[in-house]
Amino acid sequence: MLYHPWLPNLSQVREMLQEIGVESIEQLFSDIPPDVRLKRELRVAEKEPLSEYQISLLLGQVISMNQKLKYPPFLGGGACPHYIPHAVKSIIGRSEFYTSYTPYQPEVSQGLLQALFEYQSMIAELLEMEVVNASMYDWGSTLGEAALMSYRLNGRRRILVPKAANRYRLEVLKTWARGRGLIVQEYDYDAKGRIDLGDLERKVDRDVSMIYVEQPNYFGVLEDSVEAVVDATRKVGAISAIGVKPVSLGILKPPGEYGFDIAIGDAQELGIPLNFGGPYAGIFAVRWDARLVRQMPGRIVGMTTDVEGREAFTLILQTREQFARREKATSNITTNESLMAIAAAIMLALLGPVGIKELAEEILSRSRYAYRKILKEGGGVVFDSDFYEEFLVSIPNYETIHSNLLSNGIHGGRELEKGVVQFCVTEVHTKRMIDELVSRIGESIVVTG
């Protein structure tokens, strides 16, 4: 190989070796025992580099292997499609942001730090919580960290979660909880798809470390008594945690108003592409309480001044972190999802307080519209409750309908169990798209009972 666009020194090897005072590059690896040397070429990709054009052709081939959908999928279950204004893409495409590292050197990273501080601050206003970190990986792992934090705070091992919480997130929680021997126990939902208060009460005791609730829950149902979770934790000295969708807070009561200790969620719906599941950005917030703040995982940017007294930003409360505290750190998290957090900040700034309210209302309105239309076509009610963005309907022969939809370029909802279908409808789904989805469902639905 004589040259490569990403390897500038290929043509300077000889002079560099001379400066070092060795004959060959091989000598720089002389300390590696022959027994562990790889004596053949790696069998990876092609042997020779591909040009950018060849790569773009290959990427085109990959894209053509995916089915091209006519409309954004009507899928939820942990992520929903949303529109991303080009201003968001344009700014996070600035390489001063995206090629920089964690701002260890604050003096030269003020812009990055300020952007992250503004992300924390705008999320704080949305949640009405005082402290927000600079992001976690995603909602599921954030839930895992919340449980570990509660354990550190009270030494108790039982984590109460709703059976109506997102199943994937609960799986992640169980993985993260295993290390510390935490026990994840589910409390039931009632016939309306909402917290079964009786079951919750039966399971709450003084050995409970944290009680978690989602608003809206996995079924899209709006819980009408999340305050019961806060009350229950106060009675037994446990930690209360709520998982929320940030856009929904344009209209829904924020976690801070209920008095939750911890609020989590995912900023995906604020300017982050679906990305086939990631990167997203876990939101982690706590209320103003030293015990909570000091046990919080993740990086936090704070405001201060420089030696000339000018307003400045820096990473704060770092004594919680792995590089300083090693095995006593609050978390091992290092790389987070900063760039995604900046995307969320830009999205919130574009929306503003009225825009986010309007967006939440529009999502409510369109999802409600789709739900009613599907019922009219013969879909059955699963839970007769208020919902946001996602909803369940019963369609016994959905498997066939799904295939029909897909062969027409429409990705409908997804069965949570046989005949129970979860749909997600947002501002990206126009009336025409919804109407087509519904009429195609109507064409082949088998109505029972």
Place this chain on the structure above:
Amino acid sequence: MWLQANWEEPLIFEKGGKGRRGYIVPVDEEIRKEVGDPLVPEKLRRSKNAEIPELSEQEVVRHFTRLSQMSFGVDQGMVPLGSCTMKYNPKVEEIASSLAESLHPLQDEASVQGIMWVLYQMQDWLAEITGMDLCSLQVPAGSAGELAGVLMIRKYNAEKGRTKDEMLVADTAHGTNPASASMAGFKVIYIRSNNEGLVDLNALRSSLSDRTAGFMLTNPNTLGLFEANILEISKAMHEKDALLYYDGANLNGILGIARPGDMGFDVVHLNLHKTFAVPHGGGGPGAAAICAKGEIANYLPGPLVKLGKGQYRFESPPKSIGRISTFYGNVGNIVRSYAYILGLGSSGLKKVAELSTLGTNYLIAKLRGIQGLRLYPDNEKPRKHEVVYTGREMVKETGVTAEDVAKAILDRGFYAPTIYFPPVVEEAVMIEPTETEPKEVLDAFATALREISAKAYSDPEEIKKSPLRTARRRVDLAKANHPSTVTPTYRVKRLRESGNISALV
């Protein structure tokens, strides 16, 4: 001479004007009319709008553009942060990122065969690169990979009925290693390094017992040195039924030259945002893999992509520890590494190791005899991806610390190296140049360091004043962290100014 932009840009909360908007929400009046109001019961409604600013689109764009100009990435200049592998992120990756953008993670597998093919190839390639049997891409970053790895070791031992509750960690290890081990419920035992900067075999043997679950090690280690006794280390571990864990943060210098699997490692994590050129995003998102060999591969986090009857499908390994992240890891970044690997080919990957190692040793040669900074350990052994200096003499002789040196480097148009790490080195300055910095940049960096050293000895106060050419000068960390002044959000600032918040105690 380099001078950073300084816009004195106010907080976004202090900008804009009432009634402004940066984005039109598409409102369908027909649907609204049909659905009617109210959409949410009064009890669940927010009582007042969130106190976020109101700005036009241009104000938002200008604000964040100005902030970006007060940031510093690899596209602006050299970022020699040790153990961070801040290499150039080829622009073809920006095309690749579109591969996953519009795909929903729960789409019917039949509709996403293309992206699953990419994931399948990446699992395969990374297994080949590490010498492991199987890789899972489900882990979103290096630390999450470590957590997965140690949870796998824990579950594996539990199912074998072995009581193994101790995890050995090298004293030169990344701080994430002990933090991850501790999160998985292990007691952490540090293994000291000898005066050659390598694992002390006697210390290792005396710490090994039936309780030892594993040893977390990176090779080359954080001093940039290859652990030449690695086969003896792995033999000692395996004799005690303990596993060897590879922290892949430092793979860049041996890519295609030596593989963890051939060194006796059982579990390996890789940071795709280091060796495989995913941009760091100002702290993230990254992407990662966790790989394993033999029986323990059955415990990898799932789901993984499998191939059967010409179709790709998601499936979890039989004894999987479960999910570490909600879906399949940071696919939007995995595709960037995919393009990166294609652009190098297998022969180019090996060149990466050769040239990054060449770059490190070239820089060492250019810094020979620099006053006040001494190689750690002070020997002639070739370094791999990175090199560590100790500023012990400089601080003793001039009062100029590693931090002062770092700040002075900022004034010369470079980002600073990693400092005070690894903790076994006093006044550590850890430099990783990577293969993408041209020789002339390495020369300029060496010249800058030499100037700083000379200045430290002639006029230390001048160095202590730096940085002067960045948007801000040194920040007040005491104020930033003090319970009565700590300000993590604008909300706290506002509440404090109106007397509605107490000190954080």
